[in-house]
Amino acid sequence: MEALLEVKNLTCGYQSDPVFTGVNLALYPGQLSGLVGPSGCGKSTLIRAMLGLVHPWQGEIIAQGKRLKLGTSPPKVGYVPQVETVDWNFPVTAEEVVMMGRYGHHKFSPWSSRRDRLVARELLDRVGIAHVAHQPIGDLSGGQQQRVFLARALVGEPDLVLLDEPTSGSDLHVQHELLHLLAELSQQGLSILLSTHDLNSVATHLPWVVCFNHGLVCQGEPAEVFTPAILRQTFGAEMLVLRQAERILISSDATTLLHELKNNLPQALRPNRSKSA
Amino acid sequence: MDFLLKPFQYDFFCRAMMVGIMVGLLCGVMGVYITTRRMSYIAHGLSHAILGGAVITYVLGLNFYVGSGIWGFGAALLIQYLTGRKIYSDAAIGIVTTASFALGVAIISSYRKFSQNFEAALFGNVLGVSPTDLWVVTGVTIVLLGLVFIFYRPLLFWCFDREVAQVQGVPVFAMDTLFALMLATLLVATLQVLGVTLIISAVVIPASIARLLSNHFGHMMMISGLLGAAISFAGIYLSYYLDIASGASVVLLSTLIFGLVLIWTRLQRRRKRHVPSLHPGHLPS
Amino acid sequence: MKSFVYLSLLALALAACRATPNNTVGSSNPTVSMVPTQTANSQKPLVVTTVAPLTNIVSNIAGDRIDVKGIIPEGTDSHTFEPRPSDTDILSKANLILVNGLNLEVPTEKLANATKPKNTEIFEMGGNTITQDQWMFDFSFPKEKGDPNPHLWVNPKYAEAYAKLAAQQLSILDPAGKAYYEANLKKYMQRLEDLDNVTREVVASIPLENRKLLTYHDSWAYWAREYGFQVIGAIQPSSFKEPSAQDVAKLIDQIKKAKVPAIFGSEVYPSKVEEQIALEAKVKTANTADDELPGDGGSANALENTNPQHTYIGMMANNLRIISIGLGGNPKLVDKLVTANVVGPTAIATKSAK
Numbered sequence: 053m054e055a056l057l058e059v060k061n062l063t064c065g066y067q068s069d070p071v072f073t074g075v076n077l078a079l080y081p082g083q084l085s086g087l088v089g090p091s092g093c094g095k096s097t098l099i100r101a102m103l104g105l106v107h108p109w110q111g112e113i114i115a116q117g118k119r120l121k122l123g124t125s126p127p128k129v130g131y132v133p134q135v136e137t138v139d140w141n142f143p144v145t146a147e148e149v150v151m152m153g154r155y156g157h158h159k160f161s162p163w164s165s166r167r168d169r170l171v172a173r174e175l176l177d178r179v180g181i182a183h184v185a186h187q188p189i190g191d192l193s194g195g196q197q198q199r200v201f202l203a204r205a206l207v208g209e210p211d212l213v214l215l216d217e218p219t220s221g222s223d224l225h226v227q228h229e230l231l232h233l234l235a236e237l238s239q240q241g242l243s244i245l246l247s248t249h250d251l252n253s254v255a256t257h258l259p260w261v262v263c264f265n266h267g268l269v270c271q272g273e274p275a276e277v278f279t280p281a282i283l284r285q286t287f288g289a290e291m292l293v294l295r296q297a298e299r300i301l302i303s304s305d306a307t308t309l310l311h312e313l314k315n316n317l318p319q320a321l322r323p324n325r326s327k328s329a
Numbered sequence: 330m331d332f333l334l335k336p337f338q339y340d341f342f343c344r345a346m347m348v349g350i351m352v353g354l355l356c357g358v359m360g361v362y363i364t365t366r367r368m369s370y371i372a373h374g375l376s377h378a379i380l381g382g383a384v385i386t387y388v389l390g391l392n393f394y395v396g397s398g399i400w401g402f403g404a405a406l407l408i409q410y411l412t413g414r415k416i417y418s419d420a421a422i423g424i425v426t427t428a429s430f431a432l433g434v435a436i437i438s439s440y441r442k443f444s445q446n447f448e449a450a451l452f453g454n455v456l457g458v459s460p461t462d463l464w465v466v467t468g469v470t471i472v473l474l475g476l477v478f479i480f481y482r483p484l485l486f487w488c489f490d491r492e493v494a495q496v497q498g499v500p501v502f503a504m505d506t507l508f509a510l511m512l513a514t515l516l517v518a519t520l521q522v523l524g525v526t527l528i529i530s531a532v533v534i535p536a537s538i539a540r541l542l543s544n545h546f547g548h549m550m551m552i553s554g555l556l557g558a559a560i561s562f563a564g565i566y567l568s569y570y571l572d573i574a575s576g577a578s579v580v581l582l583s584t585l586i587f588g589l590v591l592i593w594t595r596l597q598r599r600r601k602r603h604v605p606s607l608h609p610g611h612l613p614s
Numbered sequence: 615m616k617s618f619v620y621l622s623l624l625a626l627a628l629a630a631c632r633a634t635p636n637n638t639v640g641s642s643n644p645t646v647s648m649v650p651t652q653t654a655n656s657q658k659p660l661v662v663t664t665v666a667p668l669t670n671i672v673s674n675i676a677g678d679r680i681d682v683k684g685i686i687p688e689g690t691d692s693h694t695f696e697p698r699p700s701d702t703d704i705l706s707k708a709n710l711i712l713v714n715g716l717n718l719e720v721p722t723e724k725l726a727n728a729t730k731p732k733n734t735e736i737f738e739m740g741g742n743t744i745t746q747d748q749w750m751f752d753f754s755f756p757k758e759k760g761d762p763n764p765h766l767w768v769n770p771k772y773a774e775a776y777a778k779l780a781a782q783q784l785s786i787l788d789p790a791g792k793a794y795y796e797a798n799l800k801k802y803m804q805r806l807e808d809l810d811n812v813t814r815e816v817v818a819s820i821p822l823e824n825r826k827l828l829t830y831h832d833s834w835a836y837w838a839r840e841y842g843f844q845v846i847g848a849i850q851p852s853s854f855k856e857p858s859a860q861d862v863a864k865l866i867d868q869i870k871k872a873k874v875p876a877i878f879g880s881e882v883y884p885s886k887v888e889e890q891i892a893l894e895a896k897v898k899t900a901n902t903a904d905d906e907l908p909g910d911g912g913s914a915n916a917l918e919n920t921n922p923q924h925t926y927i928g929m930m931a932n933n934l935r936i937i938s939i940g941l942g943g944n945p946k947l948v949d950k951l952v953t954a955n956v957v958g959p960t961a962i963a964t965k966s967a968k
Contacts (some may be wrong), residue, residue, distance in 0.1 A: 105494050123502065130497040141491050142365055143544050152486045156498035162481045188544040201493075208497050339863050340894045342889075438696075454856050457886025461892070521886075569859040 053080055054117060056212045057102060062111035064094075064101045068149065070109060072266045079212060079245055084238035085271075088249040088255045089264035090287050095247040096134070097314040098264065099214045103131055110254075125142050127235055130205030130213040135197055140190045146200045147172055147185040153207035153296045179233060195226035202230075206237070215246040219254050224315070226236050227253050251278075256300045274300055331441040336569045344463050345455045351470045352519045353531060355577070357557025358477060359515050360536035362508070366488050370419060371408050374426030376516050378404040380450055380525050381429035384436045394465060404429060430525075453576040453589065454522030455507035455565065462521060469518040473511055476516045477550075480507065485546055505570050508560060527576045531557060534583040541594045560586060584589040632757035638887040659787055662708040662726070664719045665692050666914035667767045668739065668776070670926040670955070672712055673916040674802045675780045677957040679791045684914050685722065689906040691882050692718055697725045705729045708922065710787050716740040716749075716764035722795045740766045743775040750839065753848035754832030768904050769840045770810045776804050777927065801956040808929050812951050816934045817841045820943035826872050827937075828865070828878040831887050833904040844870050849879075849888050857887060869895040876940030900940055901965055902933045916955035925960075928953035 055078035062075040072094040077295055079085070087095050100106045102113060104125040112119055115126030128152075154168040176182045179199040184192055189200060198218055205213050215234075219227045231254065236245050245262075248254040253262050256274050263269035263277060263286040270282050277301050283291040294301040303309040336342045363372050382400025386393055405427065411421045444548075477484070486494040487504040495501040516528060521532055539553035566578030571578065656682045663669040665947040669684030669764075676682050685701045686692050699707075701722075703713070706729045713719055713726070715738025726812055749762035766772040785792040817825065825843045827834050832848035847868050851857050857865070869877060869891070876898040879888045882905070892899035907914055912924025919925065923932075931953050935945040952961040 100492075105492050105495065125496045125498075127498070129496060131493050133490075133493060138490060139365075139367075143540060143546050143549050144485075144489060145545065148546070149489070152482070152489065152494075153497055155482055155486055155540075159483070159498070162478050164482070198340075204493070205497075291604075336859065336863065340864060341857060341862060341866070341890045344890075406646050420866060438698075454886060456856070456859060456862050457890055459886065469954075498871070565859070569863070572860045574856070575859060 055080055056116065057129065058114045060100075060112050060114065062098075062113070063109045064097055064102060064106055065109055066097075066106075069268075072264075073110075075111070075268050077262065077268060077271075078079050079243055081211065081243050082238060082241050084244045084258060085246075085262055086255045086258040087245055087262050087264055087271075088251065088286065089249065091249055094267075095249075095264055096216050098248060099131075099216050099245070102126070103129065103214060106143055116237070126212075126290045128209075130208060130210040131216040132198070132201045132205050132213065132218055132235060134216045135194060135201075138189075138197075138201075138226070140197070142190075143188065144243075145186050145188055146192065146196070147176065149189060149200050150203045150207050152175060153204035156208050171207055172203070173282045175207050179203050179206075180229070184296075198222065198230070198312075202233075205317060206242075210242070212243040215244070217248060218246055219250060224253060228258060231257055235324060251302045253313075255304065265284040278302060336566070340535075341456055341458070342565075342569070344458045344460070346562065346565055348458045348463055348466050348522055349579070350558045351466050351564045352522045352534070352562030353559070353581075354554045355470050355473055355515060355557075356528070356531035356551035357535040357555070358474065358518060358550055359511065360532040360534075361539065361546070361553050362484065362488055363532055364536040364540065365546070366608050369424055369529065369533050371579045372512065372532050374422050375401065375404055375408060376520070376525045378426040378429035379435075379513075379516055379520060381431075381433035383450060383520070384433035384495075387601035388436060393437050397517045397520070398513060400429075401517050402510055405509035405513045407508070409509050439575065444565070450520070451524050451526050452574065453520070453522050453527055454524045455575045458521065459575070460510070466518055466522075469514055473515060476507070476511060481547075484508070523576050530580040530583060531561075534580075534587050535560065537584075538590050541590050556586075577604070587592055622917055626677055631937070632693050652746075659709040659710060660704075660707050661710045661787070662705055662716060663712045664722055667766075667773075667849070667905055667926045667929065668714055669914040670907065670916060671767070671776050671802075671964045672780045672784075673914070673958075674956050675777060675798050676784055677701060677794060677798050679794055679919060680784060681786060681915075682915050686905075688720065688914065689882055692722075692905060693719070695719065701725065702729045706731065706867050708734050710734060710783060712783065713738055713744075714740045714767070716766070718764035725821060728832050729759060731856055737779075739776050739779055742779055743772055750835040752832050752835050752845060754850050755835075759879060761833040761966045765830060765904055766836050767926070768833055768930075769836040770806055770930065771840055772836060774803060774806045774810075777803065777806065800813060805927055805956065806953060809930055812948060813841060813934060815947045816938050816943055816945075817843070819947060820938060820941045824941040824943075825871070826878040828869055828872070828874060829902070830883050830885055833880070834902075846874070849877075849885065849891065850883060856885075862891060865891055866895045869897055875942060876900060878940065880904070881906060887893075898901045898940055900936045902936050903929055904933075908932045916958040917958070918958070919955060920959045922954035922960040925953050925955055926949065 058078040059075055062071045063070050065071045075098065087098065089095050094240055097106060101108055104120055104123065107122055110198055113126070114120065115129075120126055125239060150172045151164050151168055154164060154171065157168070158165065173182065173185070176185050179202055181196050181199050181203070184196055189197060193201065202215070202218070206281070215290040222230070234244050234246070246308050256278065259273065261273070261274055261277050265286050265288070269286045278290055278293055280293055283293070283302065288302050291304055292306060294309060294313070301309060301312050303312055343574055363369055379397055379401040382397045382404070383393065385400065386396025389396065408422055411425065483494070483499045483504060485497050486497070491501055519528055519531070530533055535553045535557035536549070538556055539549040542552055543549045560583045561579055564582040565575050567582065568575040568578035616733070623735045632847065658679065660681045660683065661672060661676060663672050663682060663684045664686045664944055666684055666686070666688045669682060673682040681706055685697060685704060686695050688872035704723065705726050705814055708730055711726050711730060711734060713736060718740070723736065730736065743766055751757040755761055755763040765775060777799055781795045784795050826846045827838055827843050828847045828849075832845065832850070834843070837843070837844055838845045847865055849857055849865060851861060874897060877888070877892055879885060879899055879901045881901050881903060888899060906928065907924045907929050909921045909923035913919045916925070931948050931951050934948045937943070938945045938947070
């Protein structure tokens with residue numbers, strides 16, 4: 053199987069010191085992977101480099117078999133940036149943002165086509181924000197904003213989507229919904245890479261993880277990769293790993309681990325409490 | 330009625346009106362890009378930078394529009410380049426634009442035989458608009474509005490989220506260049522009407538008023554353009570009866586309208602707020 | 615935004631510094647150039663003047679006995695001219711400073727006061743030529759503002775008075791040269807008389823109903839009074855700013871009513887508004903000059919000048935041609951006028967114009 057997007061020996065940085073060095077990574081169709089590492093380890097930079105938004109110091113990026121030229125982006129790739137980077141005051145509605153993603157489909161017409169509107173609405177529905185389609189984006193909640201961006205990335209009908217910290221700042225319930233959605237999409241053939249520093253809610257649920265810390269540490273299935281040794285290398289701290297049936301729980305101290313254990317109990321195993329909205 | 334129509338008997342006044350309306354329209358439309366991209370400071374600085382270009386153009390004996398246009402375009406590109414770097418970008422822009430402006434002033438003071446009207450450059454002189462100027466402004470208006478129309482979708486995406494736009498196929502470097510060119514053209518063409526110090530108000534105020542009234546980019550553009558044109562018309566018209574400088578009249582009127590709309594929208598918002606009553610038996614939603 | 619404010623403040627501060635005179639230059643040499651030097655001394659006395667016509671008139675009298683330096687460059691607006699640091703240097707060495715006065719060169723006079731040597735006098739030519747009841751007020755210089763119109767030298771009769779005053783002041787400064795100055799004065803007066811005569815001829819050739827002047831800057835008041843012209847308006851309002859819409863409308867009406875064939879601008883004040891007024895009122899427009907001498911490559915100082923056109927008389931001759939062409943007179947009447955200086959490279963034997 054040919055990789056959709058591949059980086060070879062990639063080194064990137066902003067000023068004098070590199071942010072990461074010598075990265076080799078390939079993304080294949082239908083793959084759902086997590087890019088895992090501590091804050092500031094270069095995950096965002098790697099994603100942006102793969103998208104052609106940051107000039108690499110060394111190495112190359114290969115998209116669909118062809119070497120990517122400096123300053124260009126790989127075709128048929130979607131990008132969901134971190135929520136903080138966007139100007140929420142901008143006068144557009146959710147639907148208008150999603151429609152922007154249809155640009156690639158007919159570049160020379162000043163207005164959107166009916167098909168654009170149809171696809172946009174379908175996607176808004178799919179990600180569960182059809183009811184706020186006509187609201188200005190500044191009025192949306194964090195989770196809704198995240199999904200607008202995802203819809204925008206998907207509306208272009210890409211083969212690969214890169215998401216930068218899509219679950220940060222969301223509550224568990226929203227996170228789980230997003231992960232479900234991503235899993236569905238990946239089963240339908242979409243390749244997805246998302247970055248996260250959250251192990252227990254996100255990384256341990258993904259079929260494939262890439263451990264990253266200013267360079268590639270290791271990649272594989274969570275069961276193989278989440279060992280104290282590798283976690284130490286990735287996060288620079290001693291981590292406790294608890295395996296329970298299909299699940300893995302990780303934490304740097306026992307108290308938190310127990311807390312996580314409680315939080316991660318399936319619905320049926322929770323003590324009785326009134327349903328929260 | 331005669332009293333109201335009196336100023337229109339004069340050719341110079343009619344020309345001033347027509348140019349003023351077109352400039353107001355153009356600045357209003359372009360102003361939406363400039364304010365939403367948080368470029369107001371850049372536009373202000375650029376208008377000062379163009380003064381340097383205008384002076385050099387004069388000294389070298391080139392055509393004002395061509396020379397200043399090229400200089401302004403270069404300055405705009407330089408600023409685009411500097412904005413790309415997030416560190417100290419506003420200081421860098423301040424240095425570039427004030428240096429260009431100061432270069433203009435220095436040349437004026439040392440050239441000694443400089444005989445262009447410095448004051449008109451600063452404050453504009455819409456009353457001195459010649460028939461040629463009118464044609465130039467008309468041409469510029471048609472071209473710029475045409476470009477805004479043709480490139481509406483890519484410019485919108487580029488304006489909102491340049492990085493994702495690049496990923497999804499928008500030629501962002503071309504958009505940078507296009508916008509720089511459009512901005513420089515706008516400023517050079519309108520410099521004569523409002524002058525370096527007042528141009529920024531024509532660009533920023535109608536767009537800001539439109540923002541208060543709309544959440545849709547497209548609507549904002551239409552409101553801003555029409556508002557800009559209407560305020561220009563009213564401002565120049567009033568300047569005749571109040572016997573004050575036309576440029577200043579337009580700016581003051583637009584500021585007044587901004588203030589009124591701001592107050593009105595605040596009141597509207599207050600009226601729309603409804604506090605849920607804490608009735609026993611109701612759970613707060 | 616903050617950095618922009620700081621940078622602007624810095625720029626302002628620097629500009630303000632530039633405008634204030636450098637006091638150390640003047641006060642640090644208390645003995646140099648205080649006493650009028652004898653001609654036996656190799657150093658000639660230095661007389662500093664302001665606008666070019668003034669420099670020209672004074673240098674014609676001073677000849678080679680005195681160094682005359684004018685500090686306001688030709689074609690600059692004397693009302694707002696800001697001297698440069700090099701001008702401070704010149705002023706600090708002046709033995710005598712001759713200005714027009716009547717608030718023509720206020721910034722220059724301020725600087726002169728601050729930097730000149732203690733004993734050097736600043737002599738106002740204009741103030742000593744006419745008395746207060748002869749002051750003229752008009753459109754650019756309205757009575758409410760208090761400042762009269764200072765453009766006396768445009769009137770050849772007043773130029774004659776200036777020449778006489780120059781001779782008088784130079785003789786006080788350098789008594790040994792008195793006879794020399796008187797001789798120069800006599801020659802120069804002849805030229806000025808010729809100018810006056812030619813002017814009257816040219817005026818006579820202009821139809822009576824066209825003897826009206828509308829100029830950009832009101833510099834023709836005294837000339838008009840002398841030769842029977844009516845100044846019907848000035849485009850430049852008294853605040854030296856651009857005219858308002860109402861001003862422009864009124865001027866257009868005025869021009870149409872007065873039925874003048876031409877209005878006159880000035881190269882010092884290039885004005886697009888003036889062009890549009892002329893366009894709409896359907897009149898011709900041409901530029902006259904009141905402080906710029908015609909012809910390239912000359913100098914206002916007679917001793918340095920090599921272009922015979924580049925003189926005060928040359929300037930007035932040019933003006934007469936332009937006015938007569940515009941208003942329907944005979945410009946050829948000006949051709950017989952000798953415009954050269956009476957000293958220096960362009961001096962030729964004086965011939966009477968008659």
